[in-house]
Amino acid sequence: MQLERLAPGQFSLNGIVNFDNAVEVESEGRKLLEEDVAPGGVLRVSLGQLLKGDSSTLSVCLSWIRLAQSKGGHLCLSDIPVELAALAxxxxxxxxxxxxxCPTAS
Structure with a gap:
């Protein structure tokens, strides 16, 4: 599992996020996101490559959302798996x- 930078401000969460690795995922992702977050800026994180998630995955996402807000930015999520949305x-x-x-492109 990893948070991968696809382009400035665009990321993909890949693999499995669960109770076993959530602390590490959050911490490593935080370091990566902090490099791109800016006041008024938007960070986009795709969850389309997430193979498996649970409530700890939601906790990681909430932490990253709070991080962006604390820096005056916004983090949006795309491609949220149906199972994760149901858990939320x-x-x-x-x-x-x-x-x-994330708003869909028109």
Missing amino acids: KVCGIASILQEST
């Missing part, structure tokens, strides 16, 4: 994920 609904944080969903 059960956990009561679907609205947070919805607010952080």
